[in-house]
Amino acid sequence: MTYKVAVVGATGNVxxxxxxxxxxxxxxxxxxxxxxSTSSIGSEVxxxxxxxxxxxxxxxxxxxxxxxxxxAGSAVAxxxxxxxxxxxxxxxxxxxxxxxxRDVPLVVPEVNADALRGIKKGIVANPNCSTIQLVVVLKPxxxxxxxxxxxxxxxxxxxxAGKDAMDELFRQTRAVxxxxxxxxxxxxxxxxxxxxxxxxxxxxxxxxxEEWKMMVETQKILDPDIQLTATCVRVPVFVGHSEAVTVxxxxxxxxxxxxxxxxxxxxxxxxxxxxxxxxxTPIECVGEDATFVSRIRKDxxxxxxxxxxxxxxxxxxxxxxxxVQIAECLINRKLLxxxxx
Ligand SMILES: NC(=O)c1ccc[n+]([C@@H]2O[C@H](COP(=O)([O-])OP(=O)(O)OC[C@H]3O[C@@H](n4cnc5c(N)ncnc54)[C@H](OP(=O)(O)O)[C@@H]3O)[C@@H](O)[C@H]2O)c1
Numbered sequence: 001m002t003y004k005v006a007v008v009g010a011t012g013n014v015x016x017x018x019x020x021x022x023x024x025x026x027x028x029x030x031x032x033x034x035x036x037s038t039s040s041i042g043s044e045v046x047x048x049x050x051x052x053x054x055x056x057x058x059x060x061x062x063x064x065x066x067x068x069x070x071x072a073g074s075a076v077a078x079x080x081x082x083x084x085x086x087x088x089x090x091x092x093x094x095x096x097x098x099x100x101x102r103d104v105p106l107v108v109p110e111v112n113a114d115a116l117r118g119i120k121k122g123i124v125a126n127p128n129c130s131t132i133q134l135v136v137v138l139k140p141x142x143x144x145x146x147x148x149x150x151x152x153x154x155x156x157x158x159x160x161a162g163k164d165a166m167d168e169l170f171r172q173t174r175a176v177x178x179x180x181x182x183x184x185x186x187x188x189x190x191x192x193x194x195x196x197x198x199x200x201x202x203x204x205x206x207x208x209x210e211e212w213k214m215m216v217e218t219q220k221i222l223d224p225d226i227q228l229t230a231t232c233v234r235v236p237v238f239v240g241h242s243e244a245v246t247v248x249x250x251x252x253x254x255x256x257x258x259x260x261x262x263x264x265x266x267x268x269x270x271x272x273x274x275x276x277x278x279x280x281t282p283i284e285c286v287g288e289d290a291t292f293v294s295r296i297r298k299d300x301x302x303x304x305x306x307x308x309x310x311x312x313x314x315x316x317x318x319x320x321x322x323x324v325q326i327a328e329c330l331i332n333r334k335l336l337x338x339x340x341x
Pocket of ligand 1: 035071
């Protein structure tokens, strides 16, 4: 059985990675279509050895498409996901538009694939990139010792803000280097040689929306009782999000036991040598599928606490890979509305 797959946002950071992941995993597709805005009509994107001509989302007929991987922002997802689902395809959306809808499963396959049983609107949501890598690691620890509270600080790469943000880091870095004036367009302050404690809009509570998303998405995916507070920071790294995480448990859990549990956990790779260089940094996770965990150690300030360092490729596990894994789950569990060819 093979399927017709459309990638919406195929010219973007996540869309291009989706095409790469579909090819690398030999996804059972008899046809893959690349869609973007009307301004990209006729441009080409790579799909394995081939180039695909980009078509416009606005004029595309989805009536014989099985799976739509969407990464074109919230506004596009709000309008288009229901229209596409009404034509019979299942939409896996990367934006925040549908994540907290009660009738839309929010899924990380290693953590809560069973939530796919409840697809009511024909839409499945891919969580925020920082949430995905966090819950992949928290899930097996929660199963072992029940998590009470999580404190997380993120170090998020500019690719999480799209291709224009990557260009801005590149331009600013070059401008500083050659002593040209630094122009700020995409971010609120200079990102080159700097860090910015602000991702997404500010809420009345003082949290940013990115921090709020990490809290509510973790509760929806993993456990509504988990208390989580986050500080989300943009750093001048092109690809790869890092997180410094402190977890308080209800039951005892030693660092050694956590290391054993995480070594056996799906999608997790432990690199924790407690010596110079014996940990993972974002540069080493680029292009990798795993979520890496390092620096696992006791938090001596609470009775049952651990601190850890978590790193993943935000374009892969944080977005494209997770979306393709959801599509694979839909196929394996025979949850697609129709199956072509
Ligand atoms: N980057 C990450 O780590 C990450 C992780 C998780 C989720 N996400 C989410 O994924 C989405 C895309 O992120 P990105 O980083 O790939 O952004 P990006 O690099 O800026 O790409 C945006 C894509 O959306 C397309 N698009 C924009 N407006 C459109 C329209 N009206 N109709 C059709 N296509 C349209 C663009 O096409 P044109 O080139 O034609 O404009 C482009 O292909 C966002 O919702 C983001 O929040 C990103």
